[in-house]
Amino acid sequence: MRHELFVQTKNRQELVDLTAMINRVLEAWPAKEGLCTLFVAHTTAAITVNEAADPSVVDDLLRHLNRLVPEKGDYRHREGNSDAHIKAALIGNSVQIPVHNGRLDLGTWQGVFLAEFDGPRRRRVIVKLAADPD
Ligand code: ZN
Numbered sequence: 001m002r003h004e005l006f007v008q009t010k011n012r013q014e015l016v017d018l019t020a021m022i023n024r025v026l027e028a029w030p031a032k033e034g035l036c037t038l039f040v041a042h043t044t045a046a047i048t049v050n051e052a053a054d055p056s057v058v059d060d061l062l063r064h065l066n067r068l069v070p071e072k073g074d075y076r077h078r079e080g081n082s083d084a085h086i087k088a089a090l091i092g093n094s095v096q097i098p099v100h101n102g103r104l105d106l107g108t109w110q111g112v113f114l115a116e117f118d119g120p121r122r123r124r125v126i127v128k129l130a131a132d133p134d
Pocket of ligand 1: 077079080081082085
């Protein structure tokens with residue numbers, strides 16, 4: 001099954017927790033066991049699994065990425081958003097998460113996040129669900 005999620009981000013940089021949204025997609029999926037691939041169809045946004053319990057984890061991640069890759073720097077890309085491209089490359093544009101009993105089989109503290117690096121924008125996340133063979 002293929003599904004598209006649209007996420008409107010609100011800031012230049014932020015992490016948006018998609019876990020509940022993806023579990024809602026899974027509710028409509030008849031197979032309850034398999035693999036969920038999430039793919040961000042953009043070059044300045046990314047997707048990652050990390051701690052969803054303490055919001056300071058996400059803050060620290062963004063603050064340290066900004067230290068590594070500042071917004072203004074010695075970049076050649078004329079659009080002026082090279083930092084966003086580099087951050088997206090570092091985090092990556094897809095994740096795979098097992099599905100068990102019709103839900104993402106995440107650890108207790110884990111959530112899946114869209115990482116926005118050049119917002120606010122409307123972002124498209126492709127959800128591909130592959131059922132286990134019977
Ligand atoms: Zn660009």
